[in-house]
Amino acid sequence: MSELALAWSNVILILAVVFSFAALLSWIERRLLGVWQDRYGPNRVGPFGLLQIAADAIKLLSKEDWVPPFSEKALFVLAPVIIAVTTLLAFAVVPVAPGIGVVDLNIGLLFFLAMSSLGVYSIVLGGWASNNKYSLLGGFRAAAQMLSYEVFMGLSLMGVVMLAGSFNLRDIVAAQEDLWFCIPQILGFITFTVAGIAEARRLPFDLPEAENELVAGFHTEYSSMKFGLFFIGEYVGVILISAMMVTLFFGGWLGPLLPPLMWFLLKTFIVIGFFILLRASLPRPRYDQLMAYAWKVMLPLTLVNLLVTGAIVLAWKS
């Protein structure tokens, strides 16, 4: 009974924290972008502009929830649900700290990869169901981009799996007791970062959205809370990728002095800050550059990393 209560409290706690942090992130991002562009960002509503989140939520909820008459209605409604569900489901395997976390799957890493791949359905279906050329183009781009970056995203993590000898995320964190994997797996870390940004559709790789060419890409036709779900899905995706980077390459909750939970949150926040810095500084590549980058640079790099890591692990073990 108490175990069940503990599990439930874990689920509710993580859900609440992730949701509120995703909402908070919309404010943090705007403030940080402001800071890096020599301005202030939203600072009018409440202390430091913190109530901007509430204002935005009220605005989103009071907008007309419009389903275009020319759209494929069922899929149109389903698409934003998929992205919210898949990104939140992937959070189930994130090992926040010892004793905190929803499930302890022994294939946790694969579950995370599977869930983040399923997220692309949301975008492709949303783009297609909108029955709008810009949305459709955004959906196409999302499909091609995810397909290309998914390939080496999985492969870049295999080095970590080899070193840790497990797919279990808690074992992977425990294996980083002596040395964080970002040092022996520097190539894997770089490739995973690039893939992660593409997976979360963050700015250097936000071609599915691409405001200046595709209006708003796949979510052009969405309004009100359906748009809000896409929005939250994006931010939850950012938190997810950051949390996974911390887990896989920066020793998860490990660290001196501070309690494990604090370490995890601190590291995750720094990685999120790095994501926002990327958005503040880098321009969006052209579409063919994006594709060439994935297949001609990142994939070979990942394969080299995989081979070298494999050879070293093999030589070291025998």
Place this chain on the structure above:
Amino acid sequence: MWNSLKTMWTIFLHMFRRRVTIQYPDEKPVIPPRWRGRIILSRDPDGEERCVACYLCAAACPVDCIALQATEDEYGRRYPSFFRINFSRCIFCGYCEEACPTDAIQLTPDFEMGEYDRKNLVYEKEDLLIDGTGKYPGYNFYRVAGLAIKGKDKGDAQDEAPPVDLHRLLP
């Protein structure tokens, strides 16, 4: 890759720069005196209206936002019986000020003219007319140019100086 990292570092360092934002309602911006803001009608140093209702401002206005009607007082001096500027049309180009021969119409550095009702943006003469001389403190059109009115030649009327002889000013 190296280039991107360098860009990111530069952007990161901008964190420690001074903010360029002026937090407007709390912190008023410094506005140059020649700013083209709210339009006013000024008076000459004797407290009379400078405007002689010549219609040049209305003719110069590219958006036709100035309307006025000329009339004469008992001495035959021209003045506008009404003078109306529709600020919902005005583009603050300053052509009216350039066209004005008597420096009556002037643009000021005031820009806080927000209204909830469109109709309130139509300014009548009593809204436009100010008590002072505006940008040109000593200037009185009739002292310099003058105009023959009923029974009196240029410079003969009360408080009037004889007009400037242009040829005398030549080198």
